[in-house]
Amino acid sequence: MARIREHAGRRGTTYYVLFRTGGKGSHEKSKAFNDSANAEKFKVAVETFGPDVALQMLENGKKAGRTIDSLFTEWLAHKKPSMTVEGHRDYERAYAKWIQKQLGWRDAELVTEKDVQAWVDKTLSPALGPKSVAKQHALLHGMYKWASSRTVGLIENDPCTETKLPKRRKRPPRGLMIPELHAMLTAAKSIDAADAADVIAVMAGTGWRPGEVMGLRAGAIDVMPDGNVYATMMSVYRRSEGIVEDGKTDAAGRRLRVLGEGADVLARRVVGKGVNDPVFPHPNPRTKSDVPSPWRPASFTRHYWPKVVEAAKLQDRGPTPYWLRHTHVALCHAAGFTLPEIQRRIGHESIQTTIDVYGRMIDGMSDESARKLDALLTPRATPAVAAGDVVRGELVD
Numbered sequence: 001m002a003r004i005r006e007h008a009g010r011r012g013t014t015y016y017v018l019f020r021t022g023g024k025g026s027h028e029k030s031k032a033f034n035d036s037a038n039a040e041k042f043k044v045a046v047e048t049f050g051p052d053v054a055l056q057m058l059e060n061g062k063k064a065g066r067t068i069d070s071l072f073t074e075w076l077a078h079k080k081p082s083m084t085v086e087g088h089r090d091y092e093r094a095y096a097k098w099i100q101k102q103l104g105w106r107d108a109e110l111v112t113e114k115d116v117q118a119w120v121d122k123t124l125s126p127a128l129g130p131k132s133v134a135k136q137h138a139l140l141h142g143m144y145k146w147a148s149s150r151t152v153g154l155i156e157n158d159p160c161t162e163t164k165l166p167k168r169r170k171r172p173p174r175g176l177m178i179p180e181l182h183a184m185l186t187a188a189k190s191i192d193a194a195d196a197a198d199v200i201a202v203m204a205g206t207g208w209r210p211g212e213v214m215g216l217r218a219g220a221i222d223v224m225p226d227g228n229v230y231a232t233m234m235s236v237y238r239r240s241e242g243i244v245e246d247g248k249t250d251a252a253g254r255r256l257r258v259l260g261e262g263a264d265v266l267a268r269r270v271v272g273k274g275v276n277d278p279v280f281p282h283p284n285p286r287t288k289s290d291v292p293s294p295w296r297p298a299s300f301t302r303h304y305w306p307k308v309v310e311a312a313k314l315q316d317r318g319p320t321p322y323w324l325r326h327t328h329v330a331l332c333h334a335a336g337f338t339l340p341e342i343q344r345r346i347g348h349e350s351i352q353t354t355i356d357v358y359g360r361m362i363d364g365m366s367d368e369s370a371r372k373l374d375a376l377l378t379p380r381a382t383p384a385v386a387a388g389d390v391v392r393g394e395l396v397d
Contacts, residue, residue: 141163
């Protein structure tokens with residue numbers, strides 16, 4: 001560990017970073033800085049990479065070179081035209097919190113695979129879960145991948161390609177029971193959150209992810225003469241880009257029949273809209289504009305979903321919007337859909353993915369097999385057996 005000690009002198013305050021190169025009994029050394037920011041950066045480097053590496057980093061940092069800070073600025077400028085304001089801010093916040101202090105002042109060319117691994121092991125892993133660690137690593141990796149590409153050529157190598165990230169334990173999918181789903185729909189309407197009720201109904205009736213539902217445009221909805229409603233995935237909402245003409249996987253472009261109350265919701269919502277208008281515009285847009293702004297999944301999840309969960313008295317269960325996708329799969333299975341039908345409906349490229357994700361939710365038992373097993377397990381009235389009768393070749397006492 002390292003610590004900072006301030007010393008106020010005639011020429012101003014000097015900041016000393018105190019550290020040990022050996023164990024607890026070793027002599028304490030110090031490095032002086034004229035400002036607290038550089039002292040803090042060096043302290044973090046000592047704690048993350050060790051004093052020897054930190055001192056070498058400090059020496060290399062004095063040489064002219066492209067720092068990771070400048071690399072991030074250039075990368076963000078490259079990304080900005082295709083990003084939303086919210087996505088831009090998210091990247092800035094993540095970089096400032098998890099990368100800047102530890103690596104920002106380093107020469108980008110001199111960062112090694114060992115440095116990145118140490119950053120993951122000593123800074124990210126103790127503070128974040130495996131999924132969040134992977135997300136922050138992906139940000140640094142994205143910067144380096146862009147900068148080291150042949151078309152950009154700002155640096156030679158990407159030190160993030162061999163990083164060992166903590167393994168993510170897959171949790172079994174969880175879904176709502178039918179009464180719970182109905183309770184949420186009723187609760188949303190009772191607290192004057194009809195828009196949220198509509199989103200819930202469509203997610204439950206399609207199995208689509210929040211970004212896929214929020215990315216729906218009116219032109220993607222077909223209301224047939226027989227009353228059936230079909231939705232085609234032509235666009236999705238991505239946090240950093242807004243609505244884009246793309247899907248998460250090759251499932252983009254799939255067309256499916258919307259079931260349940262979700263079909264009525266879509267049929268009602270497309271009336272009078274242009275083909276490019278979002279089916280779910282934001283209920284409370286911040287700016288007054290003739291062009292409706294789409295409802296962001298993050299806004300729905302943070303501000304509306306918790307209120308509906310509380311009103312439905314499901315806080316202890318802690319459902320998330322993704323539970324609606326899992327609920328849809330469970331209901332499809334209960335209704336007799338085959339695995340290939342479920343796979344196509346929810347958009348998995350491989351049926352193995354459907355089995356891997358939902359195997360514990362789908363028992364795979366046919367109705368006929370269930371009927372036979374039920375008959376074997378259900379007690380039946382049997383005639384009394386007298387003493388001395390033979391049962392299966394054995395004498396009953």
